[in-house]
Amino acid sequence: MxxxxxxxxxxxxxxxxxxxxxxxxxxxxxxxxxxxxxxxxxxxxxxxxxxxxxxxxxxxxxxxxxxxxxxxxxxxxxxxxxxxxxxxxxxGKKLAWGMLTGVRPVRLMRNLYKKHGDIEKVKDIFKNQYFVTDEKIKLCSDIFSLQKDIIDNCRPNDYSLYISIPFCPTRCSYCSFVSVGSTNATKLMEQYVEKLCEEIKYTALTAQKAKLNLKTIYIGGGTPTAVSAEQLERIMQTVKDNFDLSKVEEYTVEAGRPDCTTREKLQIIKKLGADRVSINPQTFSDEVLKAIGRKHTHQDFVECYKTAREIGFKSINTDLIAGLPQDTVEGFENSLKGCIELGAENITVHTLTLKRASNIVTNNQNNSYADVEQMLAKNAMLGENGYVPYYMYRQKSTLQSLENVGFSQPHHESLYNIYIMEEIQTIISCGAGGVTKVVGSDGELKRIYNYKYPTEYVKDFDTILARKDEVIDVCRQFGFLND
Ligand code: SF4
CATH class of the missing domain: 3.30.160 (Double Stranded RNA Binding Domain)
Incomplete structure (x- = not known):
């Protein structure tokens, strides 16, 4: 065309x-x-x-x-x-999200609500101006209602801390993330952890100077558990020693891959204050796991999940992906049932995105994809089992332009996921690939970028620290730091 x-x-x-x-x-x-x-x-x-x-x-x-x-x-x-x-x-086809191309439909709904003050009017705009289906309007407005109190409670000087550990045991075929294979990167990982701990300390001082209050912490990646147990302990100990965890409302570590998340690492995560982990099966089919380059079985995931429970985690998220190559509607339904039966407090259902830098796309793999809309229709099972949708986003190049939705058992919504997706709270990021976003009370937003790759991050670390100082200037500029 x-x-x-x-x-x-x-x-x-x-x-x-x-x-x-x-x-x-x-x-x-x-x-x-x-x-x-x-x-x-x-x-x-x-x-x-x-x-x-x-x-x-x-x-x-x-x-x-x-x-x-x-x-x-x-x-x-x-x-x-x-x-x-x-x-x-x-x-000869209509799209579920109509002509909406944006990645944050809930935020659009919130902005329209601010303007019109009438949710029925906003739903009418979604239906008749953007051609969104009734089903997606309901999904969006349910999330909008659930998030309302959480968002109203945000204060301009609240913030969340994000720590990036951009290493993974192997690369999943659908992934375009800047993660480095951990097997051949031992030296780089050690240098990285050292610098990351320095940046965490510096960030604590910066946040103090900017008079910010820490609300949530999220250690993500990559796969944070791809580093050694000792390195993970060092990072989390640095967090504990430099921030007041007593007022933190939520502390998550992505223990994403069962192939590098050991009992010892889960114990360290628990001991050093995190109360939420994410352990991601992506699918319960071993054939599909193999097809996407994950080096673990569904049984490995189940054992890792049960270990996390034994250790005492009360909030566990499990990610699934709808539309993976070789998966079927029945296969996806089975994965969903598996996560429900385990009793995961959060189940996040992503729709496969064909990203340009992923192996699936660059290798021109000739995959067949099942009807992802039919797969997502199975999410109804989550509602029948007491889960509610609590955050959502869309990405470019997602199969059938569909969405990613986080479902939660009541009172287990991840605050961090809402803050980051709705861009309503300042997030200070540490580590390669991290993007700090300072959010003002009128929704103004300033992004401050760290280097993308761990090699650049380690090499030009002074620049990273210098950029952190900008947080204080922006807080002043946005009017919530008067000194
Ligand atoms: S675990 Fe996540 S970040 Fe790592 S390669 Fe797979 S999809 Fe990418």
Whole structure:
């Protein structure tokens, strides 16, 4: 598909919208480049106050003409609606999230609610302006209602601490994350842990100077348990020695992979103050696990989960992925049942995303994918077993443009997941790949980036510490630090 966008102020929305229907697209800007061999073409052009959209697809032509509104935002919405309607006719399918391309539908719902003050009006906008299905509107509004009190309780000087350990035992085939294989990185891991502990100490001082109150801690990755037990202990001891854990409301460690999460590491995690772990089967099918490059079986996961329970963790999250290669609707249902039977307090259901840097995509693997919408329909089982959806996000290139949803037993919602996804609380990040986000009381947001790769992080560590100082300046600028 070729898209020709002529004389428009904004292109992003139309390109993203098109990507939800076809991955095979190229874009040109301006009317003069219209000579092409391409058969399927979308042209959107603006002349003064008139916008013409024309789609040629499989030999059929669809057209629409719009009169431009005074507001550019409103006009872009109208253009996207016209294009979406042409695509649904041409491709013969509607999308569950309609023309919504954003990754945070709940935040959009919250913003619209702030503007209109009436949730029924907002649902009507989702249905009639964005063409979202009733089922997804309900999902979104259930999450919106559940999050309301949690979000209302956030104060501008609250923050969460994120610590990144970007190593993994092996690389999963669907992963595009910047994680380094731990088997050949012993020296780098040691250097990394040393610097990370320094950054954690420096962050504690920075947060003190900025008069911030720590609410949650999340150690993620990669796979934090890919480092040795001694290294994990050193990192978590540094956290304990430098932050007041007595007021922390939630402390999570991702013990994601059963192939490197030992009893000893789980004991260290518990001993040093974390009360929540995430242990991720992704699927209960050993064939599918093999197909995605995970070096553990479903039984390894079950044993790791039971060990975590024996050690005393009261809140355990299990991640599943719908749409994995070789999985089936029945297979996914079986995985879901497995997590429910174990009694996991949180079950997070991701939809497979085909990321450009993942092995699945770069190796051009010719996988067949079961109907992921049918898989997600099985999530109804979670509701029947007392789980409620509590946070959600979407990603680009997700199968059928569907969503990732965290489900929780009552009162086990992960606060950190809500804070990070809704971007309503400051998150200070340590480690490679970490992004600090300082959030102001009116929703202003300033991002401060750490280096992406552990090698750069270790090599240019002084820059990392210097960037931490910016947190104090931004807090001052946002008006919640007066000194
Ligand atoms: S465990 Fe997670 S971060 Fe590590 S390779 Fe697999 S998907 Fe990527």
């Amino acid at each position: 070729l898209i020709i966008l002529d004389n428009l102020n904004s292109h992003y929305e139309i390109e993203q919208l098109t990507r939800m229907f076809t991955k095979d697209l190229s874009v040109v800007y301006g009317a003069e480049k219209q000579h092409t061999e391409q058969a399927d073409i979308l042209t959107v052009s603006r002349r003064d106050k008139t916008v013409c959209a024309e789609l040629t697809f499989n030999g059929k032509v669809y057209t629409d003409t719009l009169e431009a509104d005074d507001s550019e935002d409103k006009m872009m919405l109208d253009i996207c609606a016209a294009v979406y309607n042409m695509y649904t006719e041409a491709f």
